[in-house]
Amino acid sequence: MSTIKITGGRALSGQIRVQGAKNSVLPIMAASILSGGETVIHNCPRLTDVEAAISILRHLGCRAELRGSTAYIDSSAMTRWDIPDVLMRRMRSSVIFLGAILARCHEARLSMPGGCELGPRPIDLHLSAMERLGAEITERGGDLNCRAGRLTGGRIDLAIPSVGATENAMIAASGAGGVTLITNAAREPEIRDLGDFLTAMGARVHGAGTSTVTVEGGAFREHTEHTVIPDRIAAATYIAALTAAGGDLTLTGVDNRDLSAVTEVFRAMGVELTPSGDTLRVRASGRPNPPGTVVTKPYPGFPTDAQPPLMAAALRAAGTVVFVETIFQNRYRHVPELARMGADIRLDGRVAIVQGVSALHGARVEATDLRGGAALVVAALAAQGETEITQVRHIDRGYENITDELSSVGAAAERIDGKDETDGNERA
Ligand code: UD1
Secondary structure, X not given: OOEEEEEOOOOEEEEEEOOEOHHHHHHHHHHHHHOOOEEEEEOOOOOHHHHHHHHHHHHXXXXXXXXXXXXXXXXXXXXXXXXXXHHHHHOHHHHHHHHHHXXXXXXXXXXXXXXXXXXXXXXXXXXXXXXXXXXXXXXXXXXXXXXXXXXXXXXXXXXXXXXXXXXXXXXXXXXXXOEEEEEOOOOOHHHHHHHHHHHHHOOEEEOEOEOOEEEXXXXXXXXXXXXXXXXXXXXXXXXXXXXXXXXXXXXXXXXXXXXXXXXXXXXXXXXXXXXXXXXXXXXXXXXXXXXOEEEEOOOOXXXXXXXXXXXXXXXXXXXXEEEEOOOOOOOOOOHHHHHHOXXXXXXXXXXXXXXXOOOOEOOEEEOOOHHHHHHHHHHHHHOEOEEEEEOOHHHHOOOOOHHHXXXXXXXXXXXXXXXXXXXXXXXX
16 A cells, blocks of 8 residues: 655745646546547646546547646547446546537446545436436436437536536537537636637537536537646645645646635735746745635635645644535545644534644544545644655545655655555545
């Protein structure tokens, strides 16, 4: 089993280049099969979730590979329309392939994603969006069978602005005949990026990144190139790391416009943030100020994915910090692990109350999910003594070389590689 060892208490100084966005590249890789041609994706992060998407593409009969930070996909020889259970379990967001497979093959067979570590993982909105475009869906023994003649454009009113359902609807609509209107769409920057990709491929997409998106299916180009936007959650994690450790760090390759909900909270904690072009300089020292109550919300609100790393940075706040998690039911699994490091956190349903402590201490802790694992890394940078983090495969799903990045800016962090097994319960 791979582990990360961190000895805390060392200030960070230098530069980190922020990876491309995981939550952009996965739907873009899925959408690439619509064209039946070649897709080249730049700024692709090297993550196990990206490897999982490559495995799905290869299973479908596509050629797919990652060279450096560029993914090459050729879907001209695609032969299959099913995703086996083992691949669905490797990555919960595999459901994002549904709209693309259905539009391309008029048929799709996937297993139900079921529950996951952050709580129940419904896909009802994804399925009703497909039905609105003309698909017939049946479920038997946990398998979903979806069929359609050619999908046709329609009106999709989402009950909640689900990121995945908005993306699935946009992808399917791009392969459908006619115009689709999506209302109450999610507004995350990754949706804007998907819209740009679909447009580059030949669809006509308007309003991606706002609550109302229209999509008109188009004739796809043989060859599409796209550069993925920067990962705002990875950026938020590195800001949290600097807040925990103190120092002077410059993040490069960021889009500061997408970070405002995050930077507002860190500023309230006394962190000095100086944006300039596509860089962000971050300076902090001493115990952070308490930023008050942090409520996770759909974009442009504070992102649920940045809640665990922020909480880790707030453990040594000079006062009380309240978190209210409104997106996922089970997003505090890092809390008992942080408590092993001396954190004082009280949990009450969706509310977590952090009482800042003057010092944390190293401990042996286990990453329980991707962002919860990142929170342990952040806390370890602030803790006295050594922290050993196990189950780092969760962290590998979303961070490219986090240990190397942090040691390059002065952290005492090392990764010890071992054989990892998966439990098949992964998610964003
Ligand atoms: C995406 C992100 C994830 C992020 C989340 C919220 C990817 C790969 N993952 O996940 O990192 O945490 O957005 O910003 O981009 N819901 C339903 N029915 C559905 C779909 C969702 O009830 O059919 C609910 C969910 O249970 C959740 C809420 O909607 O409570 C938001 O989920 P959603 O926006 O769909 O998240 P994901 O797309 O799964």
